[in-house]
Amino acid sequence: MSSALHVLAFDSSTEWLSVALQLEDGAILAGSEPGGARASQRLLPLVQELLAEAGLRLGEIGLIGFGAGPGAFTGLRAACAAAQGLAFGLDIPVVPVHTLLAVAASAEHAAMPASTLLVANDARMGELYWALVQQGADGNLRLRAPAQVASPQAAAMAWVQALGEAPPEDVQLLGHAWAAHRAALAAALPVAWRKPLDEALTVTPKAAAIARLARAAHARGESVAAAQALPIYVRDKVALTTEERERARHVEVVHP
Secondary structure, three states: OOOOOEEEEEEOOOOEEEEEEEOOOOOEEEEEEEOHHHHHHHHHHHHHHHHHHHOOOHHHEEEEEEEEEOOOHHHHHHHHHHHHHHHHHHOOOEEEEEHHHHHHHHOHHHHOOOOEEEEEEEEEOOEEEEEEEEEOOOOOEEEOOOOEEEOHHHHHHHHHHHHOOOOOOOEEEEEOOHHHHHHHHHHHOOHHHHHHHHOOEEOOOOHHHHHHHHHHHHHOOOOEOHHHOOOOOOOOOOOOOHHHHHHHHHHHHHOO
């Protein structure tokens, strides 16, 4: 399966909208801007801007990669709908890219030669998405186990169980969970984890990394038809109930 094709990629799984175009020769054009609720309105115009910059028509795109999740529900649905619609109209394949792998790929230049990558993204509702990522002998990034969603306390316990009370010296923490959860993680993790936690890199998934991952997956025969391009949900619950919000507020008052 030839990898010589133009790849369109985008991600709106976080508060940022990222779009990239990887040309046949490997050159990449990319753009990003605040996303969130605006992502569904701005995604396609941003795609058109990149195509115009590259001097390409939409019909010249041969593959689409998108950040499939986990991430913000609205953003995942917007990206998936755009990927399905474009791919169906162009009759081209799609690669749904795991967003935690995309984070690892987005930070490769800074994280390597670390061989143990712990990626954690803010999942809101007091939780985070996380997974351990490893680079195989073939250079491809893979999840060591399925991604999980957990409270900082539960995640900390799982990290200690997986990596030990004293983590490997080459461990690198990546993602955008640290601003929201660092204090809770620091309180739950052993002291030996303080250094990697202090050195954690704040990284969001970049469409340029998704384009590279999509091209590699397509070359391995892992792309799918438009109808099979679906979001990756790790958590089915979108928001707290009124009762849960009231209980959380009560806990905050009793335990400031």
